Amino acid sequence: MPWSGPRRKPLAKADRPRHDDPRARRAPRRNGGGMRIVFTGWLVVIFGGLAYMLAVVALGR
Amino acid sequence: MRLKNHGLSIAFGVLFAAALLGQSLAGLQVYNEEQLAHGLATVGWGEFVTSSDFVVDVAENWQSEYLQFFVFILATIWLVERGSPESKKPGDEGLGDDEEQLVHEYARPGSPTWARVRGFRHALFSNSLLLVMGLIFVLSWLTQSLAGVVVFNQEQLEHGQPLIPWVEYLVSADFWNRTLQNWQSEFLAVGSMIALSIYLRQRGSPESKPVGAPHSESHIEG
Numbered sequence: 251m252p253w254s255g256p257r258r259k260p261l262a263k264a265d266r267p268r269h270d271d272p273r274a275r276r277a278p279r280r281n282g283g284g285m286r287i288v289f290t291g292w293l294v295v296i297f298g299g300l301a302y303m304l305a306v307v308a309l310g311r
Numbered sequence: 312m313r314l315k316n317h318g319l320s321i322a323f324g325v326l327f328a329a330a331l332l333g334q335s336l337a338g339l340q341v342y343n344e345e346q347l348a349h350g351l352a353t354v355g356w357g358e359f360v361t362s363s364d365f366v367v368d369v370a371e372n373w374q375s376e377y378l379q380f381f382v383f384i385l386a387t388i389w390l391v392e393r394g395s396p397e398s399k400k401p402g403d404e405g406l407g408d409d410e411e412q413l414v415h416e417y418a419r420p421g422s423p424t425w426a427r428v429r430g431f432r433h434a435l436f437s438n439s440l441l442l443v444m445g446l447i448f449v450l451s452w453l454t455q456s457l458a459g460v461v462v463f464n465q466e467q468l469e470h471g472q473p474l475i476p477w478v479e480y481l482v483s484a485d486f487w488n489r490t491l492q493n494w495q496s497e498f499l500a501v502g503s504m505i506a507l508s509i510y511l512r513q514r515g516s517p518e519s520k521p522v523g524a525p526h527s528e529s530h531i532e533g
Contacts, residue, residue, distance in 0.1 A: 284312035
């Protein structure tokens, strides 16, 4: 039998995967919320700023 | 929303707001000093930030920043710089094929819908960053010119000089002086970033190559 590397030591109890862990059953989180807020926030700042400046000029200030 | 994941945008948002507030306060002081020198009444902060004097100074800096990114995004499609992490590898010039762009049949499960489709929506999405940067540049440059002619004519009035229309202001020395003094600094900064990053490093920054990367390698993040 060819040598296939050292035998793995069995995992300690604390390191074994816990199949009954409720966190593992939770649906994967979609972390898009924050990215959308950041993206929209910056667009609001930029185009809001431009609209503000154009309004100042349009009002003849 | 985990704030830790968005530190860059939050930090730059706070810096932007603080710098803009500082500009408005310093600008107000300069404006009032000039008003007093001309024997005119001083104004309050609210009146100053709703004046063309404030707007022209803000807009002329905005337009140059967005022009910088517009030109940089466009130029890096077709031009390369050997050894710079800001550049693609020599030989990779151009728009890239569908496989490397992960579009159409090469789209991955998480790819945006408009990367999969063909036609107008795909063309729009494929160029959306450049288009939005270009739009912001054009709008801020237009704003600079509209506010600039108001400020220019105010000064003309104070000195008993004739007023000029907007079209004439577009070819005036004042407009191009305001414009080009910003453009030159933007192009200098981008050019230095491209050239200096060939031989210099910043450990941990994605704007730099890894510290141990060969000087001749391009497009590697640190």
